[in-house]
Amino acid sequence: MRVKVQLHFTTLAFFISLFSFAALAQDMFPLMPEVSITPGHMCERPDGHRYPGNIPFCRRNVSSGRKDAIVDRYDREFGYSIHELGRGNGEFKIDHLIPLCMGGSNSDLNLWPQHRTVYEQTDPWEQDLCIQIANGDISHQDAIDAIYRLKFKY
Secondary structure, eight states: OHHHHHHHHHHHHHHHHHHHHHHHHHHHSOSSOOTTTOOOOBOSSOSEEETTTTEEEOOOOOOHHHHHHHHHHHHHHHOOOHHHHOGGGTTEEEEESSOGGGTBOSSGGGEEEEEHHHHHHHHHHHHHHHHHHHTTSSOHHHHHHHHHHHHTOO
């Protein structure tokens, strides 16, 4: 009986620490873009056009220095601790709020540090929406509206 009680206590302690980490993490990194500095931005100088709707396409072009500057700005202006958590270890990426495949730009207005727990949820949806645009199953504007609902739901 004593072993069973100890096991339940250990399990309970594990879940309490897991939930505590999740609560702490919300203060350490954004769960969605900060709309005041990342409202989204469309490609204005396209490298080409895609899909039946002739949507402007910008090639990915964000240097490591700019990525670090975006993280620094989020940390400084909103009190996050993204640099402390480590952008280079796969926990974060710099995300295009409006994906490039939907005509988004490489402007800082379209970039934000996205945590793994968020991009694991949103990236598959982005790909699916771009395929739907390419197939003519969804309008460009409806896809962008869906991205905003998806990325701001957190």
